[in-house]
Amino acid sequence: MRLHSGIYLWPETVPNRPQYPALSEDISCDCLIVGGGIGGALCANLLSKKGVKTVLIDKREIASGSTLTNTGLLQYSSDKTLSSFIQTFGEETAVHFYRLSQRALVKLQEISSQFEPNARLIPRSSLYLASTLDDVDVLREEFETQRRFQFPAEWWDEEMIRERFPFTRPAAIYTYGDAEVNPLMLVHELIQEASSNGVRVYEHSNVNGFQFHENDVKCRSGKWEITAKHIIFATGYETQQFKKDQGANLTSSYVTVTEPVQDFNDWYQRCLIWETARPYSYLRTTPDGRIISGGLDEHLPGGVLEDNRYIHQSKKLLNVIHTMFPRKAALKSEYAWGAVFGGTRDGLPYIGPHPDYPHCYFLEGYGGNGTVCSMIAAEMITDVLTGIHRPDMEIFSLIRTSKPNRR
Numbered sequence: 063m064r065l066h067s068g069i070y071l072w073p074e075t076v077p078n079r080p081q082y083p084a085l086s087e088d089i090s091c092d093c094l095i096v097g098g099g100i101g102g103a104l105c106a107n108l109l110s111k112k113g114v115k116t117v118l119i120d121k122r123e124i125a126s127g128s129t130l131t132n133t134g135l136l137q138y139s140s141d142k143t144l145s146s147f148i149q150t151f152g153e154e155t156a157v158h159f160y161r162l163s164q165r166a167l168v169k170l171q172e173i174s175s176q177f178e179p180n181a182r183l184i185p186r187s188s189l190y191l192a193s194t195l196d197d198v199d200v201l202r203e204e205f206e207t208q209r210r211f212q213f214p215a216e217w218w219d220e221e222m223i224r225e226r227f228p229f230t231r232p233a234a235i236y237t238y239g240d241a242e243v244n245p246l247m248l249v250h251e252l253i254q255e256a257s258s259n260g261v262r263v264y265e266h267s268n269v270n271g272f273q274f275h276e277n278d279v280k281c282r283s284g285k286w287e288i289t290a291k292h293i294i295f296a297t298g299y300e301t302q303q304f305k306k307d308q309g310a311n312l313t314s315s316y317v318t319v320t321e322p323v324q325d326f327n328d329w330y331q332r333c334l335i336w337e338t339a340r341p342y343s344y345l346r347t348t349p350d351g352r353i354i355s356g357g358l359d360e361h362l363p364g365g366v367l368e369d370n371r372y373i374h375q376s377k378k379l380l381n382v383i384h385t386m387f388p389r390k391a392a393l394k395s396e397y398a399w400g401a402v403f404g405g406t407r408d409g410l411p412y413i414g415p416h417p418d419y420p421h422c423y424f425l426e427g428y429g430g431n432g433t434v435c436s437m438i439a440a441e442m443i444t445d446v447l448t449g450i451h452r453p454d455m456e457i458f459s460l461i462r463t464s465k466p467n468r469r
Contacts (some may be wrong), residue, residue, distance in 0.1 A: 066131045068372045068399025071319045071352075072246035073130065075180065076303030080250055081123060082257075085267040090289040091117040093447060094281075096269050097296035098124035099423040100132065100245060100433050103252035104440035105294050107173065110259035112448050117290070118261055119283065121268040124424040125249040128298050131401035132245035132433065133317055133356045135334050135346050137188050139237060139445050142212065142409030145200075145207045149284075149406055155457055157211050159410065162454075164213075166437035167241060174248060177255075186334050186351070190235040191223075192244070193339035198233045201338060205235045214238040225332035226330035229386045231337075240334055242346050245433065274420045294443060296425045296436075299404045305419070307412055307460060310428060314367060315359045315403035316375035320383065320393045322351035328389055340368040343382050353393070355379040359403060390434065404428040411435040413442055413458035423447075424460055 073079075093109055095102045098120035106118045120127075138160060140147070147156035167183075174182045192201045208215040257263050264283075271294075272280035281288050295301060302310055308461040326332050326347060336344040343357035358375050376398035384391040405428050406412065412426035413435075423443045427435035443450045457461075 063303055065127050065299065066399055066401040067367055067369045069397050070130050070399055071348075071354075071397040072244060075244055076246050076250060078253055080124070081154070082263040082265045085119065085264045085286050085288075086282045088287045089117060089262070091115050091262070092290070093117070093292045093294060094119065094269075094279075094288055094290035094431050095294045095296055096120075097127075097298065098122075098249070098253065098263070098265065099127050099129045099296060099298055100249055100438060101427055101436040102294070102296035103249045104106045104436055105296060105425065105443060106256035106261045106439050107252040107261075108444040109447070110256040110261045112444060114447065116256070116261045117264070118256070119264045119269055119288075119289065122265065124253060124263065124265050125246055127300075128401065129245050129249050131399055133247045133315065133344075133346065133354050134243045134433070135344060136167055136183065136241040136243060136434055137237075137334065137431060138167055138239060138434070139188065139190065139431075140409060141354070141405070143200075143204045143207075144211070144213070145204045148207065148408065151457075155173070158454060159457065160211070160213065162438050163431065163434050164239060166434045166441070167239060169441065170243075170433070170437050171241065174243070177251040178247065180244055181251040183241040183243050186240050186242050186346070187331055188237045188240045188334040188336065189218075189330075190237065191231040191335065191337040192233045193231065193337045193342075195232050197338040201233055201235060208235070208237070219389075228328045228385070228388055236333070242334065243433070248429070268432070272419075275282050279421050291421065292447060293419075293422045294425060295419075295422060299402050299428075301398055301426055302404070303425065305416065305424070307406070309407040310404055310412070310426070311407065312362050312365065312402055312404050313359045314362050314371065314400055315357065316372050316379060316384075316400050317354060317356040317398065318376035318379040318395045319348075319397035320353045320380070320390075321396045323353065323390055323393060324351075326351075328387055329412070344381060345383065345386070352396075353383055353390070355383050362402065367400060367402055372398055376399065405430075411439065412460045413439040414460060416460045426460075
């Protein structure tokens with residue numbers, strides 16, 4: 063499955079990426095992780111700290127799948143508002159998910175704090191804009207809901223926005239506790255630390271031919287056999303090729319990255335910016351002074367990414383930057399890409415076991431907050447594999463109905 067097309071920023075920031083061998087012998091382990099993106103990297107890192115005998119394997123180079131196109135916006139808020147989650151699942155489930163997301167951000171900050179500076183989370187606030195007057199009431203409801211459950215949100219009117227930015231909107235929610243990150247650096251640092259703790263890492267090694275037995279799973283990688291007590295599938299959107307989730311949908315998403323700018327004096331606290339419009343666009347800055355704008359998600363025709371569609375869509379995203387920040391209207395794009403993006407019908411990721419795959423766990427952090435959801439999933443799965451009961455994993459069941467645990 064072709065996951066992306068274009069010219070990517072993140073590889074330029076990791077000129078000497080770590081390399082790992084291909085599998086060249088029969089092996090056994092307590093846990094086999096299939097997939098070397100953010101989900102697999104987090105699982106490997108956490109399991110290594112628990113002393114679990116772990117192998118991580120990827121059919122490509124490590125971090126060369128969707129990680130290359132991850133824009134690194136980390137927020138506790140989801141594409142689906144807390145108010146909407148409450149309407150779907152009830153207060154208990156909805157609020158628990160948002161609090162799990164908050165804690166996941168704290169955990170990511172804690173883990174990355176010991177890494178190379180370029181792989182650490184950078185704390186940011188978020189500005190959630192009402193795109194039109196018609197969106198103000200819905201946004202106000204979301205603000206009041208977040209405040210009712212003590213999430214760190216402020217209400218900004220049009221004047222407050224105008225005082226801090228060269229653009230204006232009818233209203234906005236300003237939230238605290240979010241972050242930005244270089245996702246490629248983060249994944250490599252997570253896996254390097256896991257490797258130093260004993261995790262065996264293999265790339266260019268495809269895994270197939272799974273045989274499920276009473277106490278383990280056997281699978282093939284070329285002519286080699288892997289025997290594992292448990293398998294974690296952290297295979298991202300490609301999971302849908304061998305285990306179709308009825309509630310999952312794949313789309314195309316786009317990104318443009320500008321040349322470096324001179325200053326951000328017109329960008330309040332260099333916050334993350336997103337909006338209520340659908341499809342929406344979002345913006346962030348980078349440590350070397352660039353602006354990343356992404357979004358404009360659209361249908362994936364025939365389930366296949368169009369190679370050059372990103373060129374057209376990136377021009378639209380660059381225009382968003384020029385319109386919102388007139389002083390930067392001369393900025394040019396230096397990187398742009400299109401990528402497969404996945405979401406779920408009810409807005410929650412898929413985490414946990416599946417009855418058709420004994421001894422296996424799936425980590426599918428689908429949605430606009432994939433890195434945060436992958437942190438939630440990695441902690442849950444690590445807990446379960448090390449004997450800690452996580453009944454809340456049922457919220458993210460792969461075979462859930464549309465309204466689990468409603469109150």
